[in-house]
Amino acid sequence: MQLKNDLLIRAAKGQEVERTPVWLMRQAGRILPEYRAVRDSVSGFIELAQTPELAAEVTIQPVDILDVDAAIIFSDILVIPEAMGLPYEMVEKRGPWFPETVKSEADLKKLRIADGKDDLSYVIEAIKITKKALNGRVPLIGFAGAPWTIFAYMIEGSGSKTFSKARAMLYTQPDFSHQLLQLITKSTINYLKAQVEAGVNLIQVFDSWAGILPPDHYREYSLRYISQICDAIHEVPKTVFAKGAFFARTEMAALNCETIGLDWNMDIKESRQLIGPHKTLQGNLDPAALYGNAKEVEKATKLMMDQFKGSRHIANLGHGVYPDIDPEMVKVFIQTVKNY
Ligand SMILES: Cc1c2[nH]c(c1CCC(=O)O)Cc1[nH]c(c(CCC(=O)O)c1C)Cc1[nH]c(c(CCC(=O)O)c1C)Cc1[nH]c(c(C)c1CCC(=O)O)C2
Numbered sequence: 353m354q355l356k357n358d359l360l361i362r363a364a365k366g367q368e369v370e371r372t373p374v375w376l377m378r379q380a381g382r383i384l385p386e387y388r389a390v391r392d393s394v395s396g397f398i399e400l401a402q403t404p405e406l407a408a409e410v411t412i413q414p415v416d417i418l419d420v421d422a423a424i425i426f427s428d429i430l431v432i433p434e435a436m437g438l439p440y441e442m443v444e445k446r447g448p449w450f451p452e453t454v455k456s457e458a459d460l461k462k463l464r465i466a467d468g469k470d471d472l473s474y475v476i477e478a479i480k481i482t483k484k485a486l487n488g489r490v491p492l493i494g495f496a497g498a499p500w501t502i503f504a505y506m507i508e509g510s511g512s513k514t515f516s517k518a519r520a521m522l523y524t525q526p527d528f529s530h531q532l533l534q535l536i537t538k539s540t541i542n543y544l545k546a547q548v549e550a551g552v553n554l555i556q557v558f559d560s561w562a563g564i565l566p567p568d569h570y571r572e573y574s575l576r577y578i579s580q581i582c583d584a585i586h587e588v589p590k591t592v593f594a595k596g597a598f599f600a601r602t603e604m605a606a607l608n609c610e611t612i613g614l615d616w617n618m619d620i621k622e623s624r625q626l627i628g629p630h631k632t633l634q635g636n637l638d639p640a641a642l643y644g645n646a647k648e649v650e651k652a653t654k655l656m657m658d659q660f661k662g663s664r665h666i667a668n669l670g671h672g673v674y675p676d677i678d679p680e681m682v683k684v685f686i687q688t689v690k691n692y
Contacts, residue, residue, distance in 0.1 A: 353488045360422045360491045361553055364589035364610045364632050366664050372657070373421035374689040375493070376682065377558075377593070378672030379414040380426045383679050386413050397442040401427050407478035408485055415490055418682055419690075422491050422554075425482060425547070427475050429497030429558055433506050435466035436539055440505075453509040460532055466539035468546035475543075479550040494552030496544055498559035498594070499536040499581075500574035506532070515564055522569055529573060537577040541584045548587050556591040556613070557581060563596015563615075570600050575607075582608040591634060595671060601626040616670025620659040632664035639669045642681045649681050653688040 355361065359373035381387045387410050394400050401407055407426040415423050430440045430448050441449045454460060469476060482492055497505075505511075507518040521529050544555050557578060562570060574594070582590055592604060593613025604612050605627040614623050614635035623633060641652040657667070667689040673682060 353483070355488045355491055355553065357421060357490045360493075360666060361589060363664065363666050364554060364591070366610070366630070366632060372660075372665050372667050372689055372692065374667040374686050375420040375422040375424070376414070376418075376669055376673045376685075377424075379418065379420060379682075380411050380424055382675045383673055383677050383682060384413055384417060385679075386417060396444070397428075401431070402474045404474055404477035404481050407474075408481040411478070411482045411492075412485055415486070418679065418686055420490070420686060422493050423482065423486060424493040424495060424556075425475065425479055425552065427478070427495075429495070429502065429560075430505060431472055431475060432466060432496060432502055432536065432539055432543060435468075435471035435543070436463045436535065438463065438506055447511045448505065450505065450509040454506045454532060457528060460528065460535070463532075463535055465535055466542060468539070468543035472543055472546065476546050476550045479547060479552060483551040491553035492551065493554050493556055494544065494547035494588075495556045495558060496540045496581075498557050498562070498574060498592075499533045499540060499577035500565070500570075501559050501561045502536050502540070503529070503533055503573075504561045506536075515561055519564065519569075522565075522573055533573060533577050537580050541581055544581065544585055548585065552588065554589050554591065555585060556593060559592070559594035559597065561596075562594035562600070563598075567599045570597060571603065575600060575603060579607055591666075593634070605631060611666060613668070614670065618670075620656070624663060629663065632666055633660065634666040634668050636668070636670040637685065639671055639674050639677070642669075642673065642677045642685060644681070646681065646684045649684045650688045653685050654692065657689065657692045 359369050363369050363373050390410050391400055411423050411426045414420050443449050504515045504518040507521055508515050590609035591611035592609050595615045598618050611632040611634050616636050616638040637656045
């Protein structure tokens with residue numbers, strides 16, 4: 353189906369755009385009272401994510417309410433470990449938790465490569481319903497976690513400040529680590545291919561825990577696998593967002609993807625120099641800027657836009673929007689980009 357608003361796709365491909373497209377990481381859920389109403393009608397996040405009609409509804413809410421230039425399918429990066437045989441729970445106010453973790457070769461043998469279509473049929477169904485309901489209004493973004501970030505949760509079993517168990521594994525069991533990362537990568541490629549087949553217009557890979565690795569380990573245990581993913585998907589543009597990977601920007605320029613996401617610690621001009629002119633950059637307002645009043649949000653947004661001016665750009669925050677941000681300030685951010 354022809355997209356009525358294809359700014360995001362054109363900006364990703366480096367084509368002419370009338371204005372910069374804008375969306376927010378983690379725009380579905382979190383900040384909208386309309387989201388909480390839907391979520392409270394079920395047992396929790398997982399039931400919501402596994403009910404395609406409801407997942408589609410909360411995917412479209414930010415398009416209706418915030419007027420963003422893209423929807424991102426409502427799901428989570430942790431559906432991949434679950435599809436591989438390692439289920440997770442979402443603990444209220446604390447985040448994801450895995451009753452079992454991966455510790456040994458024996459645990460590894462119990463895992464399978466997810467096929468994406470059958471194991472994650474609820475996401476695929478949600479994508480199809482969303483595409484139909486959007487009727488080409490804006491592009492739909494599909495996503496997955498980067499293998500290293502998924503590995504970190506599968507080893508650690510929950511969120512962590514340091515992910516020291518996962519990082520230790522790279523020193524003490526490098527072969528085992530590569531085996532698990534390869535299983536995750538194959539599963540992720542199957543999953544993203546199924547998302548593309550179901551109709552997503554762009555995919556984003558989230559490497560949320562990129563920034564905790566030393567550069568040589570980042571190259572060997574993360575970029576290598578992200579690179580396999582980028583090489584496997586051809587039909588839609590790809591975005592790689594590696595939070596904290598300031599040290600890897602030059603190497604990321606060599607990835608087979610159209611867009612590199614910047615977090616708010618990354619200087620915009622320096623990033624452009626390191627990455628070069630042939631990639632679109634996405635980002636990168638400090639999410640905390642949205643705690644300001646309308647005037648302050650507008651000022652911070654314009655300052656960011658000034659620095660990206662004249663080169664390929666998709667406007668976004670430097671990480672996901674924080675849960676306690678006033679949706680009105682998100683609207684100010686979006687309208688400031690649109691009027692720029
Ligand atoms: C690391 C990571 C996770 N999940 C995700 C990442 C990568 C992006 C990032 O770095 O923020 C990605 C994600 N998670 C969710 C989406 C949906 C689409 C979107 O709005 O962007 C996306 C793209 C829904 C969600 N995922 C989660 C919620 C909140 C659950 C609830 O409604 O109670 C939502 C809406 C839960 C989740 N899921 C995860 C955590 C740490 C948590 C708990 C804290 C939090 O909310 O961020 C893992």
